[in-house]
């Protein structure tokens with residue numbers, strides 16, 4: 001079984017405003033509410049691929065109820081801990097501004113008792129099963145929580161996928177996860193540098209593999225992604241179709257990669273499928289479907305560097 005953990009799930013509130021005017025009344029042209037949070041996105045894409053997973057994390061209030069009910073209606077398996085206050089609403093704004101603008105909420109306060117409930121669920125996971133830890137850590141939880149969990153989970157023979165930004169990422173590297181997936185900005189922040197080209201990214205991807213991570217995927221938006229393994233480095237390039245909404249593209253890459261790897265054990269094909277899934281999401285309104293991934297897949301070209 002693949003378990004995804006989202007500590008701070010959200011309702012992603014997608015809004016489109018034709019001509020955004022600051023300090024004035026704007027009216028929405030389009031609006032849509034979708035359950036979000038990185039681990040939840042991974043579970044949703046896995047479900048689109050027909051691969052079962054269990055979504056873990058904290059949900060609360062009327063927003064939490066929406067998240068839980070929508071996922072159950074979509075056929076996902078969920079095992080959330082219920083907290084007292086509302087799950088957050090994250091605003092994803094499309095407007096005349098060129099890029100997407102995101103405003104993410106803080107999320108509910110998680111008490112030590114609720115945290116203990118989630119830890120208990122993690123304790124039941126068996127060796128050889130998969131855990132995907134993805135997304136930010138709410139302010140009320142210890143900063144080192146991912147570090148503690150990855151240490152314990154890896155000692156128990158559980159396979160780890162981690163998609164987090166900042167110091168938390170460097171700390172989990174010690175547990176030698178199966179996969180980490182920073183984007184190139186996050187990788188740069190980790191080492192306090194700006195990374196603007198594949199050549200600049202390479203030494204830092206290699207450094208993470210040297211520190212023990214089995215596979216590092218550095219995603220680069222429309223420029224595709226790089227895969228670093230102990231043996232080689234690969235670059236997957238994607239087609240440049242019209243981008244509709246790239247929120248969750250990185251999570252789709254992770255889901256496509258892990259979902260395919262658990263079924264085929266073919267690392268390169270899984271990488272190619274993951275990159276196709278990321279792009280298929282960028283080319284869609286909601287997260288990618290299997291059909292959309294398979295339209296993109298033949299256009300993804302892999303090159304060994």
Ligand SMILES: Nc1ncnc2c1ncn2[C@@H]1O[C@H](COP(=O)(O)OP(=O)(O)OP(=O)(O)O)[C@@H](O)[C@H]1O
Nearest residue numbers: 183219220221222224225248249250251278279282
């Ligand atoms: N503009 C785009 N055109 C084509 N493919 C894209 C585009 N943006 C993203 N992708 C695909 O999605 C993958 C992940 O994208 P990106 O690097 O933006 O991840 P991310 O920053 O983690 O995204 P997010 O946090 O929104 O989930 C890329 O490797 C690529 O395959």
Ligand SMILES: O=P(O)(O)OC[C@@]1(O)O[C@H](CO)[C@@H](O)[C@@H]1O
Nearest residue numbers: 010036037038090104135136248
């Ligand atoms: O605030 P975090 O946890 O860093 O990111 C949360 C989030 O922006 O990431 C997902 C896309 O990757 C969205 O569904 C969600 O709103």
